[in-house]
Amino acid sequence: MITLNSTAKKNRPTHYRYMILLMVFLSIALNHGDRATFSIAGTDMVKSAGLDIVALGYLISTFTWAYVLGQYPGGWLLDRYGSKKVLVTGVFTWSLFVFLVGFSTSFDNMWVTRVLMFGFIFMMGLIEAPTLPANSRFLAAWFPAKERGKASGFTTAAQYFALVVFLPLMGWFSYSFGWESVFWFMGAVGILVSLLMTRVLTDTPKVHPLVNDAELEYIQSGGGLTNMKASKKGENVGKGYTRKLLTSRLALGVYMGQFFFTVLSYFFLTWFPVYLVHDRGMTILKAGFIASLPALCGCAGALLGGVLSDYMLARGFSLSAARKTPIVIGMLLAVSMVICNYVDSAWVVVAIMSLAFFGKGFGAMGWCVVSDFSPKEAVGLSGGLFNMIGNISGIFTPIIIAYIIKDTGSFNGALIFVGVCAFLNLCCYLFVAGKIQRLNFETPKQDHDDDFSGEPHVSHR
Numbered sequence: 001m002i003t004l005n006s007t008a009k010k011n012r013p014t015h016y017r018y019m020i021l022l023m024v025f026l027s028i029a030l031n032h033g034d035r036a037t038f039s040i041a042g043t044d045m046v047k048s049a050g051l052d053i054v055a056l057g058y059l060i061s062t063f064t065w066a067y068v069l070g071q072y073p074g075g076w077l078l079d080r081y082g083s084k085k086v087l088v089t090g091v092f093t094w095s096l097f098v099f100l101v102g103f104s105t106s107f108d109n110m111w112v113t114r115v116l117m118f119g120f121i122f123m124m125g126l127i128e129a130p131t132l133p134a135n136s137r138f139l140a141a142w143f144p145a146k147e148r149g150k151a152s153g154f155t156t157a158a159q160y161f162a163l164v165v166f167l168p169l170m171g172w173f174s175y176s177f178g179w180e181s182v183f184w185f186m187g188a189v190g191i192l193v194s195l196l197m198t199r200v201l202t203d204t205p206k207v208h209p210l211v212n213d214a215e216l217e218y219i220q221s222g223g224g225l226t227n228m229k230a231s232k233k234g235e236n237v238g239k240g241y242t243r244k245l246l247t248s249r250l251a252l253g254v255y256m257g258q259f260f261f262t263v264l265s266y267f268f269l270t271w272f273p274v275y276l277v278h279d280r281g282m283t284i285l286k287a288g289f290i291a292s293l294p295a296l297c298g299c300a301g302a303l304l305g306g307v308l309s310d311y312m313l314a315r316g317f318s319l320s321a322a323r324k325t326p327i328v329i330g331m332l333l334a335v336s337m338v339i340c341n342y343v344d345s346a347w348v349v350v351a352i353m354s355l356a357f358f359g360k361g362f363g364a365m366g367w368c369v370v371s372d373f374s375p376k377e378a379v380g381l382s383g384g385l386f387n388m389i390g391n392i393s394g395i396f397t398p399i400i401i402a403y404i405i406k407d408t409g410s411f412n413g414a415l416i417f418v419g420v421c422a423f424l425n426l427c428c429y430l431f432v433a434g435k436i437q438r439l440n441f442e443t444p445k446q447d448h449d450d451d452f453s454g455e456p457h458v459s460h461r
């Protein structure tokens with residue numbers, strides 16, 4: 001009897017992939033939590049350097065410039081050295097620079113202060129660049145296609161989790177101890193998380209001692225790219241794939257969609273608490289707590305969007321329908337933020353923004369789609385291109401919003417700008433991207449790849 005029970009347990013699949021998912025979740029939460037420091041500490045930070053609110057827009061843009069510049073080499077590094085090495089090293093190093101930002105005003109010379117402030121923030125953005133492409137690579141390697149929507153929704157929820165947890169804490173730190181303490185706190189948390197990751201992560205389930213054969217078979221048979229590994233010849237990584245990806249209608253449509261989607265991300269991450277203070281008269285402490293309520297709705301939206309996508313896939317809908325439906329619904333809900341221009345009650349504004357946040361989370365399927373269509377030899381590169389093109393909009397979005405506020409004295413024009421971008425995102429998926437399937441550039445004919453896409457296992461309506 002003991003032998004039978006022992007054998008049954010041995011044949012039962014382990015679930016270590018969820019530990020990997022947790023580590024990816026934490027890395028994304030840190031990535032977005034670090035950006036949210038600008039929304040809480042940014043106004044006081046630029047004042048301490050003798051600058052104004054337009055300078056805050058340029059400061060955020062500096063981060064994004066570096067983030068964009070790091071995407072292509074970051075994707076190459078992931079395919080060359082593997083996800084674990086790049087992600088763990090990145091989390092530790094960028095967290096160190098976050099910590100150092102808090103010391104940028106320790107010098108009497110104002111120009112030294114400004115150079116250090118912009119320099120440290122530039123390095124934050126540059127080193128954070130491979131985080132989300134690493135997420136795509138981990139999802140592709142560790143999860144079958146039928147679970148990838150939920151896994152992507154869970155990691156997307158990390159963006160909102162960061163706001164729910166970190167915004168109130170950062171508001172309290174800033175209010176009680178000064179803006180510098182916000183960066184010291186976030187930097188210390190990131191360094192601790194990076195040490196935890198070294199013990200948990202591996203690139204694929206094939207090489208992890210806590211993954212049994214049953215779980216490995218479950219992942220492989222469902223379309224997980226368990227054969228991904230670091231390349232031995234760096235000069236061949238991604239050879240020819242950049243041009244092919246950028247001339248693929250599917251890839252280009254998804255990349256363009258992310259360009260418009262990122263406008264929403266930067267507004268909610270870096271400007272929403274400022275909006276509550278500037279246009280709605282809240283204190284920074286109160287704004288930090290109030291902003292966490294819509295973020296909580298965004299977290300719920302991200303989880304439910306992934307659940308709906310996988311449910312549709314299981315019910316026999318095509319991969320395209322299962323991924324695009326949450327995107328269309330979510331972006332239409334996100335456009336509702338424009339209504340805030342026509343109401344006076346702060347609590348009604350919070351309710352509308354909660355609906356818009358929910359929609360943004362519900363429709364945040366981009367990284368899941370990247371995991372679905374990227375060629376298996378260049379998942380990291382494709383993720384890097386996706387994130388690079390997406391974050392190009394993050395370079396000018398903070399500056400545009402800053403000038404709108406300065407010239408008009410309110411956020412009304414900014415909300416219209418962000419709402420239009422949400423609508424353009426869904427247009428890219430509906431009218432440009434076309435059918436979602438695994439791209440295969442190895443042969444002239446791009447058939448379904450039974451070993452990787454997972455799509456041949458579902459019918460198409």
